[in-house]
Amino acid sequence: MASAHARTGVVTAEAAKRAAPDVDAHVHVDRLHHVFGRGAAARTVLGSVDFTVARGEHVSVVGPSGSGKTTVLRCVAGLLTPTSGQVRLDGAPVAGPPESLAVVFQDYSRSLLPWLTVRSNVALPLRGKGIPAPHRRERAAEALAAVGLKDSLHQYPWQLSGGMQQRVAIARALAYRPEVLLMDEPFASVDAQTRSDLEDLVLRLKRVYAMTVIAVTHDIDEAVYLSDRVVVLSGHPAEVVESVPIDLGADRDQLTTKSDPRFARLRARVLRAVRH
Amino acid sequence: MRHLRLVAQGLALPLLLVGAWWWVSADSTSPYFPPLREIVAEFADTWLFTGIRDVLLPTLGTFLAGYSIAIVAGVVLGVALAANDAVAGFLAPLLEFLRALPPIALVPAFISVLGLGEEMRISAVVFASIWPVLLNTIDGVRGVDVVIRDSVTVFRVPRAQRLLFVTLPGASPQIVAGVRVGLALSLIAVIVTEMVTSADGVGAFSRSAQLSFDLPAMWTAIILMGFVGYTLNLLFDRLEKRTLRWHLRMREPAS
Numbered sequence: 343m344a345s346a347h348a349r350t351g352v353v354t355a356e357a358a359k360r361a362a363p364d365v366d367a368h369v370h371v372d373r374l375h376h377v378f379g380r381g382a383a384a385r386t387v388l389g390s391v392d393f394t395v396a397r398g399e400h401v402s403v404v405g406p407s408g409s410g411k412t413t414v415l416r417c418v419a420g421l422l423t424p425t426s427g428q429v430r431l432d433g434a435p436v437a438g439p440p441e442s443l444a445v446v447f448q449d450y451s452r453s454l455l456p457w458l459t460v461r462s463n464v465a466l467p468l469r470g471k472g473i474p475a476p477h478r479r480e481r482a483a484e485a486l487a488a489v490g491l492k493d494s495l496h497q498y499p500w501q502l503s504g505g506m507q508q509r510v511a512i513a514r515a516l517a518y519r520p521e522v523l524l525m526d527e528p529f530a531s532v533d534a535q536t537r538s539d540l541e542d543l544v545l546r547l548k549r550v551y552a553m554t555v556i557a558v559t560h561d562i563d564e565a566v567y568l569s570d571r572v573v574v575l576s577g578h579p580a581e582v583v584e585s586v587p588i589d590l591g592a593d594r595d596q597l598t599t600k601s602d603p604r605f606a607r608l609r610a611r612v613l614r615a616v617r618h
Numbered sequence: 619m620r621h622l623r624l625v626a627q628g629l630a631l632p633l634l635l636v637g638a639w640w641w642v643s644a645d646s647t648s649p650y651f652p653p654l655r656e657i658v659a660e661f662a663d664t665w666l667f668t669g670i671r672d673v674l675l676p677t678l679g680t681f682l683a684g685y686s687i688a689i690v691a692g693v694v695l696g697v698a699l700a701a702n703d704a705v706a707g708f709l710a711p712l713l714e715f716l717r718a719l720p721p722i723a724l725v726p727a728f729i730s731v732l733g734l735g736e737e738m739r740i741s742a743v744v745f746a747s748i749w750p751v752l753l754n755t756i757d758g759v760r761g762v763d764v765v766i767r768d769s770v771t772v773f774r775v776p777r778a779q780r781l782l783f784v785t786l787p788g789a790s791p792q793i794v795a796g797v798r799v800g801l802a803l804s805l806i807a808v809i810v811t812e813m814v815t816s817a818d819g820v821g822a823f824s825r826s827a828q829l830s831f832d833l834p835a836m837w838t839a840i841i842l843m844g845f846v847g848y849t850l851n852l853l854f855d856r857l858e859k860r861t862l863r864w865h866l867r868m869r870e871p872a873s
């Protein structure tokens with residue numbers, strides 16, 4: 343009896359210690375500092391970037407171009423080891439690409455493999471998960487249907503338009519069933535109509551696939567429209583200047599949300615922070 | 619219909635040239651340029667079909683052995699070297715030197731080390747054709763887009779699959795180009811080594827025909843090698859079209 347009590351006590355203390363820094367942070371970007379180059383060529387790109395993202399939260403990171411947004415994402419993805427500081431996922435430091443983390447790259451069309459069909463592109467990441475081939479194909483087809491590409495399974499990426507290639511990149515990330523999804527300026531190089539279609543697609547998908555999302559963008563409207571919170575990065579070297587909660591609820595659409603006075607206020611607030 | 623016209627167009631010039639050769643050489647009394655009529659008769663006599671079996675097949679055997687060793691070794695070493703910047707940088711000048719060295723210049727050295735046998739001939743073919751394969755493989759693997767590499771890293775595609783579905787296909791346009799250069803070099807190497815080692819084979823046959831002033835026979839060997847080279851190139855084209863379909867179609871303007 344006594345020993346059972348003691349054991350329970352130990353477990354609770356350990357759990358408390360692990361959870362201590364930030365109880366519900368899924369992703370903790372902890373004092374990220376990064377210098378590119380050495381000696382005379384050294385450039386401090388990240389000063390000390392610090393923010394957390396709760397499980398299931400959608401956070402947009404905005405900031406001027408060249409401010410270090412991609413660099414932050416690369417650290418979160420485990421593609422870049424910061425000079426100091428760290429990223430923690432559920433409390434565990436990131437060293438190398440974490441399991442169940444997916445990325446939609448800024449150069450999405452370059453991120454697809456031109457020698458594989460659309461479906462094979464989407465299915466390729468599932469090979470590492472030990473999923474048998476028929477299930478891989480099924481899952482890929484399902485994810486492609488979710489982004490509206492069920493008729494393009496057997497085409498090659500270079501046969502598709504930019505917006506469609508972007509959907510393939512999103513489908514590839516979704517099929518992977520990530521807990522964390524990173525997107526780097528996902529809609530930067532598509533036309534306005536495609537862009538708002540893709541924004542609504544992301545809103546819809548978030549309801550189906552429960553994920554923590556960190557999206558980098560330099561489009562403030564898009565950041566406010568899509569996120570639960572907007573983190574504003576200053577440049578040279580990058581620091582978080584403001585973290586703006588977006589309390590617009592879960593049901594959003596292009597027309598009503600974007601004409602909502604609260605939307606205008608939040609947008610103005612983010613814009614001021616960016617220009618500060 | 620269109621297909622037929624293309625074939626006719628393709629055949630026009632060769633037929634014209636052969637016709638001209640036939641006509642110009644018809645009354646030739648020069649021992650060096652016998653009438654084509656004679657060469658054709660000789661060709662049928664010599665090569666159909668014992669010559670093909672006894673003379674051409676050994677040549678093709680040596681060629682195939684050396685060429686396939688060069689391809690496999692070139693690709694394997696190339697992939698390994700591309701993965702290691704330090705070693706590749708260290709070896710780069712040596713590799714470039716070996717590539718620039720005319721392979722035939724080394725044949726005497728091969729003979730003194732390996733003798734006059736099949737081993738020597740195969741080694742010479744390997745040495746002649748491995749460099750373009752190896753260097754192009756290194757370039758090709760290095761040239762795989764960094765965004766593609768980041769993607770497969772993030773999605774944790776395992777090593778073996780990464781090699782099979784990402785690295786090799788990504789490098790394949792370069793690899794195939796190197797393998798094509800190697801094809802021509804292999805054929806040169808096999809003929810030259812046969813000429814200097816007087817073994818079986820088309821090179822040896824044509825050299826001994828020349829030495830014994832059997833010039834029609836010499837010409838048939840030259841024509842035969844022309845056909846062989848041409849056929850191998852055609853086969854190569856087909857192979858290239860199949861393996862690089864994505865690459866070729868990607869570069870066509872969108873329709």
Ligand SMILES: Nc1ncnc2c1ncn2[C@@H]1O[C@H](COP(=O)(O)OP(=O)(O)O)[C@@H](O)[C@H]1O
Nearest residue numbers: 378379387405406407408409410411412413414
């Ligand atoms: N690999 C690198 N080496 C050197 N400098 C880099 C590298 N990657 C990015 N930078 C520099 O870091 C700064 C921030 O880049 P980046 O994170 O891509 O900015 P953003 O995504 O906000 O536009 C830029 O000035 C860029 O030139």
Ligand SMILES: [Mg+2]
Nearest residue numbers: 411412448526
């Ligand atoms: Mg960027």
